[in-house]
Amino acid sequence: xxxxxxxxxxxxxxxxxxxxxxxxxxxxxxxxxxxxxxxxxxxxxxxxxxxxxxxxxxxxxxxxxxxxxxxxxxxxxxxxxxxxxxxxxxxxxxxxxxxxxxxxxxxxxxxxx
Amino acid sequence: xxxxxxxxxxxxxxxxxxxxxxxxxxxxxxxxxxxxxxxxxxxxxxxxxxxxxxxxxxxxxxxxxxxxxxxxxxxxxxxxxxxxxxxxxxxxxxxxxxxxxxxxxxxxx
Numbered sequence: 001x002x003x004x005x006x007x008x009x010x011x012x013x014x015x016x017x018x019x020x021x022x023x024x025x026x027x028x029x030x031x032x033x034x035x036x037x038x039x040x041x042x043x044x045x046x047x048x049x050x051x052x053x054x055x056x057x058x059x060x061x062x063x064x065x066x067x068x069x070x071x072x073x074x075x076x077x078x079x080x081x082x083x084x085x086x087x088x089x090x091x092x093x094x095x096x097x098x099x100x101x102x103x104x105x106x107x108x109x110x111x112x113x
Numbered sequence: 114x115x116x117x118x119x120x121x122x123x124x125x126x127x128x129x130x131x132x133x134x135x136x137x138x139x140x141x142x143x144x145x146x147x148x149x150x151x152x153x154x155x156x157x158x159x160x161x162x163x164x165x166x167x168x169x170x171x172x173x174x175x176x177x178x179x180x181x182x183x184x185x186x187x188x189x190x191x192x193x194x195x196x197x198x199x200x201x202x203x204x205x206x207x208x209x210x211x212x213x214x215x216x217x218x219x220x221x222x
Contacts, residue, residue, distance in 0.1 A: 033210075042201055042212040043156065056209065090155055101146065102210065104155040 002027055004105030006091050012111045013081050021076040021108045025093030031055065032074040033102060034066060035090040043090055049074060050097045078110075086112045117204040119213025126192045126220050133188045134216035136202035144205045145178060145185045150215070151198040159200075194220050 005024040013019050025032050031050045035043035036059075045058035049068035060066070063081075068074045078085060088109050092102040116139045126132050136145065144163045148156035160169055162178035162185060169176045173196075175188040185202055199215040 042214050045210065045212075092156075101158050101161055103158060104148075107155050 004091055004093050004103055006089075006105040006108050008108060009106065010109050010111075012113065014113050015081060015083060017081050017112075019078045019081060019110060021078070021089055021091075021110075023074045023076070023091030023093075023105060025072050025074070025091075026095075026103055029093035029095045029103075030072060031094045031097050031100070032068055032072070033092040033094070034060075034074070034076050035092065035104075037088040037090060037107075039087075046076070055097065081112045083112050086110055117202060117211045117213040119202055119216060121216055122214060124216050124218045126196075126218060128192055128194060128220050128222050130192055131188065131190045132192060132218070133186055134200055134202075136185045136204070136213050138183045138204045138206070138211075140204075140206050141182050142204045142206050143182075145182075146203045146205065146210070147176060147185075147187055148201045148203060149198050150201065154198075156201060189218075192218075192220055194222060196220060 007022045033048040034046040037043045046060040047066050048056045052068045064078050066076045088107045090104050090107045092104045094100040094102045118137045120135050124132050146161045147159040150156045160176050165182050166180045167178040173190045177186045197220050199217045201215045202213045203210045
């Protein structure tokens with residue numbers, strides 16, 4: 001069965017640079033979620049989209065923005081990167097909005113030097 | 114806001130033994146979900162509990178949802194090396210999913 005696809009899988013950036021992470025949800029899933037996971041921590045919810053509209057916002061820094069496109073894929077844009085942004089970024093998708101089972105992608109490992 | 118507490122943070126188990134991880138929420142949940150994350154991997158959905166007092170089993174894993182829908186547990190019997198990983202509960206309330214800190218399980222053969 002098709003799973004959530006994330007790209008790139010690994011990314012190395014320097015401080016103050018920008019990064020764009022992409023997420024392709026499971027086909028026919030209409031909701032996308034972004035999470036940040038630091039080493040040894042649980043996933044922290046950043047933001048979610050349902051039917052291309054922002055549905056909820058968590059602890060996403062103002063330097064980050066995201067959107068969901070007409071084909072339901074989503075992009076997380078990160079600017080003015082800081083060392084503390086180094087983490088694993090997961091995208092998850094579900095069908096039918098929040099409250100439904102979320103299926104996680106393999107994650108993008110971001111390292112900021 | 115909603116908080117989900119999960120204990121223990123670490124569980125070191127002898128192969129063949131049983132163990133339990135517990136989740137407690139500060140608010141009543143509409144449902145609770147359990148995920149497993151292997152080292153270097155991503156969270157993988159295990160199960161969702163919706164009804165008060167619900168008990169579900171998956172082979173050696175038994176999941177329970179409390180009567181008040183504020184706590185849940187995962188019990189694993191006869192632990193195997195394949196059970197290694199971090200088990201997260203995630204409480205759903207008002208369409209927000211809050212993850213517990215996870216229980217990281219290691220197994221000694």
